[in-house]
Amino acid sequence: MPEIRKDPVTGRWVIIATDRSRRPSDFSRQPVVLKGGRFCPFCPGNEQKTPPEVLAFRQSGGPNEPGWTLRVVPNKFPALRVEGDFDRQGEGLYDKMNGIGAHEVIIETPDHNATLSDMPEKRVEDVFWALRDRFQDLKKDRRMRYILAFKNHGEAAGASLEHTHSQLIALPVVPRRVQEELEGSRRYYEMKERCIFCDIMRQEINTGTRVVLETDYFLVICPYAARFPFEIWILPRRHFSHFEHSDVPTFRNLGWVVPTVLREIDNVLERPAYNAIIHTAPLQDPELLYYHWHIELIPKLTKVAGFEWGTGFYINPTPPEESAKFLRDAGLA
Amino acid sequence: MPEIRKDPVTGRWVIIATDRSRRPSDFSRQPVVLKGGRFCPFCPGNEQKTPPEVLAFRQSGGPNEPGWTLRVVPNKFPALRVEGDFDRQGEGLYDKMNGIGAHEVIIETPDHNATLSDMPEKRVEDVFWALRDRFQDLKKDRRMRYILAFKNHGEAAGASLEHTHSQLIALPVVPRRVQEELEGSRRYYEMKERCIFCDIMRQEINTGTRVVLETDYFLVICPYAARFPFEIWILPRRHFSHFEHSDVPTFRNLGWVVPTVLREIDNVLERPAYNAIIHTAPLQDPELLYYHWHIELIPKLTKVAGFEWGTGFYINPTPPEESAKFLRDAGLA
Numbered sequence: 001m002p003e004i005r006k007d008p009v010t011g012r013w014v015i016i017a018t019d020r021s022r023r024p025s026d027f028s029r030q031p032v033v034l035k036g037g038r039f040c041p042f043c044p045g046n047e048q049k050t051p052p053e054v055l056a057f058r059q060s061g062g063p064n065e066p067g068w069t070l071r072v073v074p075n076k077f078p079a080l081r082v083e084g085d086f087d088r089q090g091e092g093l094y095d096k097m098n099g100i101g102a103h104e105v106i107i108e109t110p111d112h113n114a115t116l117s118d119m120p121e122k123r124v125e126d127v128f129w130a131l132r133d134r135f136q137d138l139k140k141d142r143r144m145r146y147i148l149a150f151k152n153h154g155e156a157a158g159a160s161l162e163h164t165h166s167q168l169i170a171l172p173v174v175p176r177r178v179q180e181e182l183e184g185s186r187r188y189y190e191m192k193e194r195c196i197f198c199d200i201m202r203q204e205i206n207t208g209t210r211v212v213l214e215t216d217y218f219l220v221i222c223p224y225a226a227r228f229p230f231e232i233w234i235l236p237r238r239h240f241s242h243f244e245h246s247d248v249p250t251f252r253n254l255g256w257v258v259p260t261v262l263r264e265i266d267n268v269l270e271r272p273a274y275n276a277i278i279h280t281a282p283l284q285d286p287e288l289l290y291y292h293w294h295i296e297l298i299p300k301l302t303k304v305a306g307f308e309w310g311t312g313f314y315i316n317p318t319p320p321e322e323s324a325k326f327l328r329d330a331g332l333a
Numbered sequence: 334m335p336e337i338r339k340d341p342v343t344g345r346w347v348i349i350a351t352d353r354s355r356r357p358s359d360f361s362r363q364p365v366v367l368k369g370g371r372f373c374p375f376c377p378g379n380e381q382k383t384p385p386e387v388l389a390f391r392q393s394g395g396p397n398e399p400g401w402t403l404r405v406v407p408n409k410f411p412a413l414r415v416e417g418d419f420d421r422q423g424e425g426l427y428d429k430m431n432g433i434g435a436h437e438v439i440i441e442t443p444d445h446n447a448t449l450s451d452m453p454e455k456r457v458e459d460v461f462w463a464l465r466d467r468f469q470d471l472k473k474d475r476r477m478r479y480i481l482a483f484k485n486h487g488e489a490a491g492a493s494l495e496h497t498h499s500q501l502i503a504l505p506v507v508p509r510r511v512q513e514e515l516e517g518s519r520r521y522y523e524m525k526e527r528c529i530f531c532d533i534m535r536q537e538i539n540t541g542t543r544v545v546l547e548t549d550y551f552l553v554i555c556p557y558a559a560r561f562p563f564e565i566w567i568l569p570r571r572h573f574s575h576f577e578h579s580d581v582p583t584f585r586n587l588g589w590v591v592p593t594v595l596r597e598i599d600n601v602l603e604r605p606a607y608n609a610i611i612h613t614a615p616l617q618d619p620e621l622l623y624y625h626w627h628i629e630l631i632p633k634l635t636k637v638a639g640f641e642w643g644t645g646f647y648i649n650p651t652p653p654e655e656s657a658k659f660l661r662d663a664g665l666a
Contacts, residue, residue: 001414001417001431001432002411002412002413002414002431002432003429003430003431003432004413004429004430004431004432004433004505004506005427005428005429006427006428006429008426008427008428010509011509012509013504013506013508013509015412015413015432016432017412078335079335079348079350079648080335080337080348081334081335084334091557092536092539092540093341093529093532093533093536094338094339094341094536094557094558095338095339095341096336096337096338096339097336097337098334098335098336098337099334099335099336099337099348099349100337148646171346171646172337173337173346175346175645175646176343176344176345176346176513176645176646177645177646180509180645196426199426200426203425203426203427206425207425224424224427225427313481313504313508313509313510315412
């Protein structure tokens with residue numbers, strides 16, 4: 001009998017197909033393979049082909065010269081622009097404003113052939129430190145209400161350049177799904193005076209079946225109402241509502257946890273394309289007791305079909321308990 | 334300057350890239366081509382390869398024999414089952430229930446080589462009459478709260494069998510996105526005592542720039558805050574909250590409007606894969622003054638990347654005004 005499960009944070013319902021559940025080998029494999037060979041604007045020596053950097057970690061060289069280990073540059077074709085006024089206005093019953101915001105690219109390594117899953121721990125950690133610095137800097141602009149930090153890995157996941165990179169988009173509005181999460185977790189807090197994510201972690205450690213990985217600083221699980229096969233949540237065990245508020249040990253541990261999880265999915269699913277996104281509290285809010293930042297990671301295995309985008313209702317052909325078991329059994333942690 | 338637009342019903346924000354906007358030829362073309370040649374359980378003569386029909390329109394023959402022009406059968410691998418009890422229960426802080434519901438397939442024609450865009454008007458109309466009858470029948474089961482009726486056309490849109498068909502899933506819950514639309518339109522009604530969709534239609538006819546097609550019974554537009562290039566809404570001009578409550582002239586006109594719109598997108602975008610979904614009011618609700626059923630149709634052109642699924646925040650590279658102009662200029666209406 002299939003199960004209908006409710007995500008405790010957002011109230012989203014998901015159908016979990018328990019009968020004919022799909023195993024890793026049932027998904028069509030399209031491993032992400034780096035082809036190289038073409039001109040790459042993210043490679044050292046081509047610094048002039050990107051807009052001037054807004055942040056770099058470097059061992060030598062001056063701004064926009066080689067010698068960097070990580071580089072943050074504005075997107076050459078930004079979805080939003082920093083300059084100008086909102087000029088909020090109506091058009092009859094519609095509302096619009098100018099696309100004020102920021103859109104930046106984090107070039108994670110100078111090495112065109114590296115990926116987050118095989119980079120040295122310190123370099124992976126640096127990606128998160130760079131994001132933290134950009135969050136802190138962009139927060140000073142009080143017009144910015146939310147930052148979407150995300151990574152598309154592989155063409156199937158929407159990456160247009162193969163040199164490993166992440167992106168951030170600073171928005172003058174808080175997206176609908178983020179509001180939903182905030183409201184859901186606030187309602188829970190009002191009832192229980194406990195953070196729902198902290199409670200989820202306690203229960204998951206207790207149950208064990210959906211745990212992928214556990215360290216002193218992170219719990220990695222396949223969530224109870226997973227929308228997708230092998231959907232993964234990476235939750236910091238210490239409570240911080242804002243990604244950028246995390247403490248040093250938490251940041252340091254990301255350098256080990258993230259590539260370890262990525263190697264597990266590479267192993268079980270043959271280097272799939274994936275999307276990862278940081279869920280965090282709105283930029284201008286103070287630290288909140290009821291919200292808890294985390295990373296959501298989704299390997300690109302199924303086509304999102306027909307009604308999913310229209311309804312927010314998902315059918316997941318692989319129970320999270322099975323996904324978690326396959327990942328645990330990869331035995332890389 | 335890019336624009337940030339708000340959908341007046343759901344409050345969802347969308348970035349519309351107005352500068353480097355993408356034209357139809359900028360999207361990679363993967364025309365849906367019927368291959369045929371393989372065994373097809375939906376073809377006449379193979380009626381025994383599907384579960385027994387729950388509805389058929391036929392010119393000759395008995396149940397589950399050839400002679401039909403349209404056939405509705407339970408999905409052989411249903412996401413939900415009709416038999417059994419909900420057995421709602423908690424698992425610590427989680428909630429679940431048994432997957433009670435229905436999952437049916439509407440085989441739209443016996444002709445393996447036909448598509449909705451080239452079928453006779455009367456046959457297309459029949460698809461909607463068949464859906465209406467299934468809605469009425471499933472509604473009698475008071476456990477069913479909502480029906481998702483949708484069509485995935487082409488493999489890229491999630492269709493696993495190429496013989497043209499639609500699907501419906503009857504759910505014991507109202508999906509999140511549907512609730513959001515209902516709440517948004519109710520809030521508007523409380524403020525104005527007018528249906529927001531009726532108001533949108535009035536304004537769109539007045540503006541004209543986003544109109545694709547206009548008949549006595551339907552208005553076809555690219556919506557103001559379109560999430561995707563060439564996103565299309567097909568709105569009945571007479572107010573009905575429930576698809577199945579529509580009057581006869583409205584049903585009849587669907588037989589012309591739907592294939593005409595599909596031929597326009599086939600023409601402009603070279604027979605793209607698409608998803609279509611009926612947005613309608615919850616099954617057990619009475620006719621509502623504030624909600625207005627409609628069809629949303631989305632050609633599969635862009636990969637939904639990184640943050641869209643995580644945030645409900647979309648970047649649309651083609652303004653709806655341009656999409657609508659391309660479709661109008663196809664000149665097929």
